[in-house]
Each structure stands twice: as structure tokens, then as C-alpha cells.
Amino acid sequence: MKQFTFHSNLPHPADKVYSWHMSDGALHRLLPPWEKVDVQRNFSGPITKGSVITLKVPIAGPLRCTWKALHTEVSPTSHFVDIQEGGPFSHWEHEHRFEPSSDSTCIMKDTITYALPLSPIADLLCGKMVESKLERMFTYRHTTVKNDLTCISNYDLPPKKILLAGASGLIGKTLQSFLSTAGHTVITLVRREPRNEHEREWNPSSETLSPEIFNDIDVVIHLSGEPIAQRWTEATKKKILKSRVDSTSLLAKAMSMASSKPKCLLTASGIGYYGDRGDSLLTEEESAGELFLSEVAQKWEAATLPAQDAGIRTAHMRFGAVLTPAGGALAKMLLPFKLGLGGRLGSGRQYFSWIALDDLLYALYHLIAREELSGAFNFCAPQETRNADFCNTLAKTLNRPCLFPVPEIVLKTGLGQMADELLLASTRAVPQKLVDSGFSFQFPELHLALAHMLGRASRERTRC
Numbered sequence: 001m002k003q004f005t006f007h008s009n010l011p012h013p014a015d016k017v018y019s020w021h022m023s024d025g026a027l028h029r030l031l032p033p034w035e036k037v038d039v040q041r042n043f044s045g046p047i048t049k050g051s052v053i054t055l056k057v058p059i060a061g062p063l064r065c066t067w068k069a070l071h072t073e074v075s076p077t078s079h080f081v082d083i084q085e086g087g088p089f090s091h092w093e094h095e096h097r098f099e100p101s102s103d104s105t106c107i108m109k110d111t112i113t114y115a116l117p118l119s120p121i122a123d124l125l126c127g128k129m130v131e132s133k134l135e136r137m138f139t140y141r142h143t144t145v146k147n148d149l150t151c152i153s154n155y156d157l158p159p160k161k162i163l164l165a166g167a168s169g170l171i172g173k174t175l176q177s178f179l180s181t182a183g184h185t186v187i188t189l190v191r192r193e194p195r196n197e198h199e200r201e202w203n204p205s206s207e208t209l210s211p212e213i214f215n216d217i218d219v220v221i222h223l224s225g226e227p228i229a230q231r232w233t234e235a236t237k238k239k240i241l242k243s244r245v246d247s248t249s250l251l252a253k254a255m256s257m258a259s260s261k262p263k264c265l266l267t268a269s270g271i272g273y274y275g276d277r278g279d280s281l282l283t284e285e286e287s288a289g290e291l292f293l294s295e296v297a298q299k300w301e302a303a304t305l306p307a308q309d310a311g312i313r314t315a316h317m318r319f320g321a322v323l324t325p326a327g328g329a330l331a332k333m334l335l336p337f338k339l340g341l342g343g344r345l346g347s348g349r350q351y352f353s354w355i356a357l358d359d360l361l362y363a364l365y366h367l368i369a370r371e372e373l374s375g376a377f378n379f380c381a382p383q384e385t386r387n388a389d390f391c392n393t394l395a396k397t398l399n400r401p402c403l404f405p406v407p408e409i410v411l412k413t414g415l416g417q418m419a420d421e422l423l424l425a426s427t428r429a430v431p432q433k434l435v436d437s438g439f440s441f442q443f444p445e446l447h448l449a450l451a452h453m454l455g456r457a458s459r460e461r462t463r464c
Helices: 014-022 026-030 121-155 170-181 234-257 292-302 305-309 328-338 357-369 387-397 408-415 417-424 432-436 446-453
Strands: 002-010 038-041 052-060 063-075 079-086 091-100 106-115 161-165 185-190 199-201 219-222 264-270 313-319 321-323 354-356 375-379
Touching (some): 002 121, 014 026, 014 106, 026 170, 106 121, 121 170, 161 170, 170 185, 170 357, 234 264, 234 305, 264 292, 264 357, 313 357, 321 328, 321 357, 321 446, 328 387, 354 446, 357 375, 357 446, 375 432, 387 446, 408 417
Parallel strands (some): 161 185, 161 219, 219 264, 264 313, 313 375
Antiparallel strands (some): 038 052, 052 063, 063 079, 079 091, 091 106
């Protein structure tokens, strides 16, 4: 039998840390994004004795197994214990404990007692790998708890009722979990009959959306739209544009007609707004470019005018490349880089504006809380990064070489216009308005962001 212990000093009271873990979104926030873990069964509401979680977890390479965890102890404000009822270990017991160190701080401690099947042979073959995986996972979990609670505590925002369009997407799923842990009620828009009180129906294609669904809503967040990362035919470009403009216009018009209007509308947009601008520094005051993505962003943002005219505070979140190994651009790059086959795209001199997914969540929360903020905001890290620098940093994080550039002609031949605008265009956007409004990034530098989200951060780096 082996034992693994991980603890952190958190600048938060024990009761707040415990409450965060009791929320519906906590499990999803704690799953390491570099692991392909699927939640097959979860409970709703607080953890109780007898609560069961069932996960599909990776073992090695493509091999996966079902992990069933049963909560055998739940002690209010101090600890809970889960054991493995079925899974990859022959024995697993995990105690998660919260110990006050002062009125405003606590120690969060995880203790795992485990045994591998076919021990001691398995200990010799796999012991170091298992210890490494545990170290990586709990470093990530403790950092996420600390960062989430720091953001939530900074604003002390009263509970809100938030309507979310695009909840099934990569950003939407993570945002829903984060907002739930912060104590807010998230209502999702669905294109079918609602199945519970946390769903409401809409259908942008038929312009179906009742203004009455907004009557008890404080904030509306709109993230939905046709995926951009695909080969652009003329038909696809029309879908990309129409999906964003029509849905935003429908929301804005319905909100403007509601008898009790939401106070805030936050809509996604993109730094493609600025087009290919070489080395020019791009704040939110810069004019729009002339590319297809520039047209999309302009019309997308303009579609919110009915809401603005009705006095609803509106903000446009111009996203850079959102980094997470769970999906998007980074997920597509990981395999070749892990195999040592990664390299810059084209010349590599084009600026690549990015933002860590967690910083996107925190910046969005900043906009909700700061009621004086409106207009366009560049959602990108303050570090200005060229494509070659990004690729070198990713390779270094993975401890791999960066030797195989992808020629521009190959990208253009394979992906056409999408390669020109999404991969080869240079957009040196900076988050001027976020920084000026007092927002502080948790991951302002690329090596910190990649180390955290890929499970390569050291324990020392993440301790409070």
C-alpha cells in the first residue's frame, strides 16, 4: 500500500473553500484538461454520504476504463472521503480535508492511499508514472481552486441569474461550471423542448425566442456560432456569418422587448476584427480590417444594437486563440508536437494573440461585476507572441524539439482562405481596456499558461 499527500496554503477561509467543492460545477473544474476524462454519471447538489461519481478515464494511450467513486464520509466544513468501487487500482481511498490556519486562510490537503494491481511487479513497472500523474493532477487542482476562489473573492458578486447561449461548446461548458461554483444560477438556451427549470428554448433559424424568458434574468452571455476552424467554402462562410449575426440579432431584439430587461449582455467576437495588420499594436480603439473575419466581427457586434438602444449594458469580447488541451487550436497541435514533429507555421513571424481558457473565464467575470464597463474588449494575454515563439514554447513545455516548419504553400493548399486569415495573418492585439480597468491575468505569460494546462507546472510554482 502506498500513500500520496499534497497540501496547499490557501488565502481563503476554510468554509469558502469547502463550499466551492460542494457546488455542482466543482467536479468539472477539477478534471485535468490534458486527460480525456468523460463524466458518465454525476449527482446534482451538494456531496452527501453515498454520492457516486462514474468516470471514463485514460489508462495508457487509447486504453480507457470506468472509474466508480463512492463518497463514504462527508463532514460539514472539514473533509470528505471517497473510495474506488471499480477502476484501475486494486485499492484507492482519497481524503480531501480543509483545515483553518487563521480566520482568513486555510490548508487544503489531499491524502491518497492506493495499491496497484499485480503489486509489487506493477510498482516496479508503473510506480513512478502513477506518482507523476498524481503530482500533476493535484498541482493542477490546487492551483485551479486557488485561482477560482481568488477571482470570486475579488468581486464578491451577489448571486445572479445568468442566461447562457452556447453552453454546449468548449468555452460554454467550462464557463457554466465556473459560474456554478461562484454561486450563480445558469440557465441555458436549447434548441429543443426544455427538460428542466434550468433550460429555456430558442431557435435562431426560425427566429423563435419569447421576450418573456428574460424577465428574471440579470445577465445574458452569447457564445454560440458555427465553428470557424474548417475549410471555408462559400456555403460555409455564409453559415459562419449567418449563425453569429442572426442569433445575436434575435437575442438583442427579444431583450429589448422584455418587460423586465436584463442589465447586461456579453457577446463573443474575435480579434479577427482587426484583420492582418503586421506588427501594428492593436488596442480596442483601432479600426476594423478588411478580411472575411473582420466582416464577421463587425456585423456580429453591430447586431447587438437593439439591446444597446434599449439601455442594456453591452460588451463585445474579442477573443484571441483560446488555449486549452481540451479542444481548439492547442488540442490540434498537441499530437504532432508530442511526437517531435511540431514547428512554426509559414514564416513564424506573424503575431499570435492567445488567452488561457481560465483567464477568459476570469475576464468575463470581471465584465459582469464591473457595471461601468461596456464596448469592445480584447480577450488576449498581455504577452505579445509571434507564431515561432509560441511553437518553441509549446515544444519546450513538452520537452520536445521544434524542427518541422509547415510551409505557407502547404497551409494555403490544404486549408485555403482559412489558413490565410486564421493561421498566417498577423494580429498583435493587446488587452488595453481590461488592464486599464484593473483586471489581473493569472497567466500573463505563455510558459505559465501551458505549464498549468498541460500538467507541467511544478508544485513549488503553484503553492500560495
